[in-house]
Amino acid sequence: MTVFSSILKTEGTKIVDASGKQVILKGAGLGGVLNMENFITGYSGHETEHKQAIEEVLGKEKTDFFFDRFYDYFWTEADAEFYAGMGLNTLRIPFNYRHFFDDDAPSVIKPSGFALLDRMVKRCAKYGIYVVLDLHAVPGGQNQDWHSDSAIHQALFWVHKDFQDRVVNLWVEIAKHYKGDVRIAGYNPVNEPADPEHTRLWAFYVRVEKAIREVDPDHILFLDGNTYAGDFSHFGKPLPNTVYAIHDYALFGFPGFEQYENKPEQYAKLVRQFERKVKVANEANVPVWNGEFGPVYEPETVYPGAPADIDVKENAATNVKRYNMLAAQLKIYKESSVSWSIWTYKDVGIQGLVSVSPDSPWYKKFGDFIEKKKRLGADFWGAHPDPSSDALYDALAEHFKKEIPEKFHKKMYPPLWDIKRQITRVSREIVLSSYLCYEYADLFTGLTEPELDELAKSFCIENCVKRDLLNKFLAEDAASA
Template sequence: MRHFLLFLASLSIICLGSFAPPAQAEGFVRADHQRIVDGKGNPLILRGLGLGGWMVQEGYMMGLANLKAQHIIRNRISEVIGEKRTEQFYRSWRENAVTKADIDAMAKWGFNSVRLPMHWNLFIEDKHGRNTSKNIVWNEEGFRRIDLLIRWLKANDMYLILDLHAAPGGQGHDIAISDRNPNKPSLWHSDENQAMMIALWSEVAGRYKDEPTIAGYDLLNEPNWGFQDKKDKGGCRETENQPLRDIYRRTISAIRAIDTKHMLIIEGNCWGNNYAGVLPIDDRNTALSFHKYWTPTTQESIEPFLKLREQYDMPLWNGESGENNNEWYARAVELQEKNGIGWSWWPLKKMGAGNPLEIKANANYRRLIAYLRGEGKKPSARTAFSGLMQLATDSHYDRNIHHQAVVDALMGPSRKSGTAE
């Protein structure tokens, strides 16, 4: 869950450069001035769901809000059942939590896109030597899972947005989002971490530059960091954002040296809401993403972003919204589509309600999380492992609880082309 209040004050932004000529790639989704268009140049409203909790587990999704970040959850589980069994659980989780059945269901419900939150450690195995960009050993599991997603999405005429959710070192003080370890250098304090981030996007560009199923590259999810004022943990009062602008500039340059076709997506500081000093971006095939949680569903609530769209002649996309009630969902979607803005709701599934799909918690897993929350006795390794493996099995689409009302709230009578089972 996003532990913040969104920063929606008007932004004073100084023009720092001129736009490069627009990139044209027939067959690819692209930014066309203030609109996102499909491969034929027709206006495209992206209606999607985020696969949160699959590659990057946030504590609240697992009933472990107290532990926050995935690496902490994993370490605590390992203390109970051992590292070998912990790895077995995580592999089973990734095999079950997102499958072709989930994508087929999304298509049936009427969604046309999926946002994939990526964890860098599923793509980078290791690094050797000083030259980070040339000495990375790639972890093929992450790319294999992207390839499967592309296959499933292509069969349903849907799009994929790749989102670097957990960057090397972590990009924010809200550690659950990026699985940041505060005891290690952050993305902002390590040249090596920044080099790995850029190398990862370069590798993605090289592998997928000719794949039109991918609608865009969402370069860095929800930065939340005070560069000038260390007390401003979320970066909501930041007026320059120079390190963020710099890493975008270098990442875009590296991608464009390989891939001139795909639309790029950038997010501001303050969880994707503070663009002071970040714009303009010297690439015309770039969209601006904002995230909207818990704020009013009034025209005024998105006016700062509409002004940025007009000022910098670039499209808007709401890359994350959700964790609310169905009435709010319906109003938020209506507001955004009325203003020509596509969206990706968060998430497809988790433990707990509020999503199209819900993962059930079994008795043995409840015993484990009670212990990890400090509310119960330590279960045996056998009991804990049994509960975890059952949870992984129950994360599969066929075993999820289906919430039709959530789908109805998001898709509405004018958008919905199917129903949940």
């Protein structure tokens, strides 16, 4: 178990403690709770509209009751004990700015946000787990996706200085609160930024670093690269005591793409992808933290709402390929001595180390809806669109390609997304998903507080199932550090 002897700091390309001993941070992100994402818990749309739709059905009192229970059950001391028992020493806690201030009173910081974070930090600390505080959703959205709690495909955070002012002020208050706290590994000022102009992100980092250092000169800052934590080419002179944070997802780990077969050329591709992302950090002599990576998995049990033709044996064979890809990535990270945080710790069976049981009240209530979302492709992570649904978007993409001159096909940011990806992001993952959120919320109709409590308890680790092979790979890597 980790003993918190001092605040961590950077020294060249290493993260070290006060004695100068290298500390490699290994763990997971706690997605889906203080920043909610639809594929993680099974709802539809983005977080704010999801909560508003439920409140329309349940009323404010019952809605608050349900989410209070949900927040408490999602990460308990039992989770921390299991997690530390695997040898994992760090938890990345994503949170939404809305826990700390309301849009109509942005200068008023709510103590309730600190109460939620403090409870999680305390539970981590009991088992020697460092915490990285990750601001995962900011006013206006820092990227073009729903997981920044935005219902539009524009990142307005970079356009409006007022939004940036609010976030700088929030980080000052967080830094005041955790100044000198050895349990905190550091601050992740903004998750997966995506600034189309590329220059505004670095200007923001320079500004927020200065503001934080005025109240907390010691904690590490984990700075995500631009364009979803993949591009550091527009970073300026490295700021003191900072780590560059990449996200290293590989398409081998997702359905619909080439699967990992342990071929040398596939491994070489993983290496090239990683080396491209860490190139700037290596040249600048700055440590690297891989803040997110990991494949998604196919269901290996029949669950409520599962399609009649589900082939659990075939799914298990597919998952072995994805575990092999993960093992290859862990090998790359180990050889480079980089810290990592896999995405994500707990969910409804897509990626998590721990997942809601198919026999749980949660799956019995929402299983059919979750399967409908997969069939329609309403969220990218859990999508398994049927051919007839996919054909509609193929036809629409062809229409766009025909009508838009080819020289403009890559004009939309980020240019690595083709026309179909841009179309499906907006039409499927934002508009369709927003409509579906009302169908999801309607499933809460008439539920009593005891029933809501039982639903939330589905996320207690005692009621969950563990992804044993994934956890074995992670535990073995943690033990080898």
